[in-house]
Amino acid sequence: MTPVWLLVGLMLCVVGQAILLEPLGVGGIRPDLFLLLVFFLSQRLRPEAATLQGFLIGLTQDALSGGPLGLRAFTNSLLAFVASCLSRDLYTETPLAQFGLLFTGSLGVGMLSLALFLFFFGAVSPLPALLRVIVPEATYTAAAGVVLFSLPRIRAALARLA
Amino acid sequence: MVSALLRLLLRFRRTVVLAGALLVAFLLMTLQVRHESAVVSVTRQVLLFAASPLVRVTSGALHGVQTVWRDYADLRGLRQENLRLQGEAAVLKRRIQQLEDQALETQRLQRLLGLRENWPAEYLSARVVGKDATNWFKSILLDRGSLDGVRRNMPAVTADGLVGRVVDVTATASRVQLLTDPVSSVGGLVQRTRVTGIVSGNLGAVARVRYLPLLADVVAGDEVVTSGMGGVFPKGIPVGRITAVERRSGALFAEALLIPAAELGRLEEVMLLKGMEARQGFETGSRR
Numbered sequence: 001m002t003p004v005w006l007l008v009g010l011m012l013c014v015v016g017q018a019i020l021l022e023p024l025g026v027g028g029i030r031p032d033l034f035l036l037l038v039f040f041l042s043q044r045l046r047p048e049a050a051t052l053q054g055f056l057i058g059l060t061q062d063a064l065s066g067g068p069l070g071l072r073a074f075t076n077s078l079l080a081f082v083a084s085c086l087s088r089d090l091y092t093e094t095p096l097a098q099f100g101l102l103f104t105g106s107l108g109v110g111m112l113s114l115a116l117f118l119f120f121f122g123a124v125s126p127l128p129a130l131l132r133v134i135v136p137e138a139t140y141t142a143a144a145g146v147v148l149f150s151l152p153r154i155r156a157a158l159a160r161l162a
Numbered sequence: 163m164v165s166a167l168l169r170l171l172l173r174f175r176r177t178v179v180l181a182g183a184l185l186v187a188f189l190l191m192t193l194q195v196r197h198e199s200a201v202v203s204v205t206r207q208v209l210l211f212a213a214s215p216l217v218r219v220t221s222g223a224l225h226g227v228q229t230v231w232r233d234y235a236d237l238r239g240l241r242q243e244n245l246r247l248q249g250e251a252a253v254l255k256r257r258i259q260q261l262e263d264q265a266l267e268t269q270r271l272q273r274l275l276g277l278r279e280n281w282p283a284e285y286l287s288a289r290v291v292g293k294d295a296t297n298w299f300k301s302i303l304l305d306r307g308s309l310d311g312v313r314r315n316m317p318a319v320t321a322d323g324l325v326g327r328v329v330d331v332t333a334t335a336s337r338v339q340l341l342t343d344p345v346s347s348v349g350g351l352v353q354r355t356r357v358t359g360i361v362s363g364n365l366g367a368v369a370r371v372r373y374l375p376l377l378a379d380v381v382a383g384d385e386v387v388t389s390g391m392g393g394v395f396p397k398g399i400p401v402g403r404i405t406a407v408e409r410r411s412g413a414l415f416a417e418a419l420l421i422p423a424a425e426l427g428r429l430e431e432v433m434l435l436k437g438m439e440a441r442q443g444f445e446t447g448s449r450r
Contacts, residue, residue: 063209
């Protein structure tokens with residue numbers, strides 16, 4: 001079941017991130033669907049499997065980006081591992097708590113990406129990167145994640161009403 | 163001995179898998195610090211080759227749906243017009259709209275063809291089918307690849323000015339690094355005073371002109387063109403307009419903010435300049 005979810009999720013992310021989400025960008029910032037996919041799948045997998053899927057998803061994102069190959073593979077592997085290890089402790093259906101978790105995860109990934117990028121390639125000012133990309137991306141990703149993760153519950157509630 | 167090692171690996175498999183994944187990712191990045199290695203290049207091309215058809219097909223399908231939807235919306239409009247003007251006026255309106263669309267398209271293509279007069283070179287047109295998969299980097303995916311004659315380091319332009327250069331090529335698709343990408347470097351020349359600098363991206367819609375002499379005569383409103391000294395871009399292509407100049411005390415150089423001449427957020431088609439890709443220089447250095 002999981003490889004199928006991974007493949008379908010990856011295809012949706014590729015299409016969504018590269019084409020469909022472009023008009024929804026706010027100041028050029030779009031939600032990171034790949035990160036949401038990593039987060040979603042990692043909560044349903046063992047840490048070792050979650051790490052591998054995080055690595056694959058990150059590598060795909062790197063290939064479709066102008067960034068260095070390995071940057072997102074690194075951060076997503078780590079995020080997947082942590083999310084999987086803490087899945088029982090962190091599981092919540094409260095939207096505000098979900099927002100907080102996703103925001104923290106995305107912020108962590110953003111900070112780690114910045115650190116790696118500065119370490120390897122330099123050429124980026126940390127403060128503008130934090131204010132223009134990392135924080136807005138974390139906020140938008142967390143908000144989009146809450147909406148996406150709530151869809152099954154909304155559908156179930158509508159079905160009950162009907 | 164082997165079984166003991168296997169037992170140990172199985173026991174610590176979580177740590178082993180995590181460490182392995184992080185190590186591979188770290189090594190991949192290390193290989194790209196100075197020049198891109200063959201391993202990274204092949205990995206990137208294989209992944210891009212696998213993903214680009216999906217992006218192309220979806221982009222095409224989306225374009226088709228938009229066209230059908232537009233036609234449907236037009237038809238609804240026509241029906242209302244038909245009711246009010248007994249048909250004839252609506253048909254004419256639609257025809258006018260089509261002609262206007264054609265006129266706009268012709269105008270756009272004429273402007274693109276007009277490039278030949280400004281920069282005599284062989285051009286290859288390409289459609290933009292996708293954008294960068296992250297918010298960090300600025301690149302676009304094109305529907306042309308090596309089978310169409312696209313090569314790495316080909317400059318990409320529009321009628322308004324410079325867009326960037328090709329950094330990845332597969333058989334049927336290619337990716338262009340925009341001049342606003344944080345690791346992009348373009349040799350720039352202030353048109354009015356002939357002062358040179360390096361235009362590089364800055365994680366936003368604007369770019370920065372670095373390494374300008376402190377006492378150089380550069381002011382807001384100055385136009386910047388390519389200097390032709392970096393090895394990739396021919397001289398004289400409009401890059402953008404300076405909006406502000408920063409001279410910090412103690413700094414060795416001045417810096418300026420630059421708005422690109424081409425509307426990089428609304429690209430639909432670009433032209434690739436052939437015959438420039440074989441040259442080498444600082445514009446091809448850094449990560450790629």
